[in-house]
Amino acid sequence: MPILHWSPRSPYVRKAMVALHEKDLADKVETVRTHADPMIPHEGLMAINPLSKIPTLELEDGRVLFDSHVICEWADLESADGPQLFPADPAARLEAERDEALGTGLLDVALPWLVELKMRPEEQRSEQMLAVYRTKMNRVAHWLEGHAARLTERPFDIGHLSIGVALCYLDFRFDGEGWREGRPDLANWHAGFAERPSVQATTFRDDPRPT
Ligand SMILES: N[C@@H](CCC(=O)N[C@@H](CS)C(=O)NCC(=O)O)C(=O)O
Incomplete structure (x- = not known):
């Protein structure tokens, strides 16, 4: 296996x-x-x-x-x-992979943000970088709100998967950032994503770390 x-x-x-x-x-x-x-x-x-x-x-x-x-x-x-997940049609595939990149790009912002917040000693924390991460998160969410109709209308692909998981991660680690506020279409699309059995079967959890 x-x-x-x-x-x-x-x-x-x-x-x-x-x-x-x-x-x-x-x-x-x-x-x-x-x-x-x-x-x-x-x-x-x-x-x-x-x-x-x-x-x-x-x-x-x-x-x-x-x-x-x-x-x-x-x-x-x-x-x-x-x-x-990766459409055969070239144009559809480009769109799916572009959206996949946006989802993983959002994670590439969220992970160092978390490291800065939780793992670096407070005196080494950069307020400038924290502000950069928050700005990018907000701009991605804003972009997605503008593209929510497109996400809703096209068949499920790797772009939906990647964006959906990235937003689940914001809920898990950055609940207080309120990515849904002022973004009803994105929130609505994501509520449907969260109901998929694949998403329900894979929830985040802070398990004990292996030694
Ligand atoms: N681009 C990679 C990123 C993977 C990644 O950064 N994973 C994290 C865990 S969430 C990791 O292994 N971090 C360890 C490290 O950065 O050394 C992917 O899409 O798989």
């Missing part, structure tokens, strides 16, 4: 997990809890992924896949079940 290096705290892992559920592959992949600490590179993980990041997927034939984009693409190629 393929092995997925996994954590219930990681939004990039959740992106891969939602894809596995959507494609009916979740039972065909074993998850192994791996603690990828951005402050302490993980020797065991780096032996297979030099970036020391999760998700990392070890296939049975010895190939190792990362990052979340590649693992989602593998899931789409591996199984014809569920929605086609």
Whole structure:
């Protein structure tokens, strides 16, 4: 069975997990809890992924896949079940992958924001960077509100998946930031996303960290 290096705290892992559920592959992949600490590179993980990041997927034939984009693409190629996450039509695919990049880009803002807030000693915290992260989060949410109709009308793809998971992560870690305020169309679209069985099956959780 393929092995997925996994954590219930990681939004990039959740992106891969939602894809596995959507494609009916979740039972065909074993998850192994791996603690990828951005402050302490993980020797065991780096032996297979030099970036020391999760998700990392070890296939049975010895190939190792990362990052979340590649693992989602593998899931789409591996199984014809569920929605086609990467559309065949070139224009539709470009739009889907652009939106995927926006979702992971939002996570690329949220993760260092969290590190700055929770992991750096208070005296080393940069108020300037905190303001930059908040600005970008708000601009992404604003952009998404303007594109919510498009998200609602087109078939589910990797763009929906990535954006939906990123907004779930804001709920998990940045609840006080209120991304829904003044953005009814986006909030409405996301409420539908949150009802998908793949999303319900993969909720975030602060589990005890492995030693
Ligand atoms: N671009 C990667 C990002 C993965 C990533 O940053 N994962 C975090 C966990 S949420 C990680 O492993 N961090 C450890 C580190 O940065 O060293 C993806 O989409 O999979």
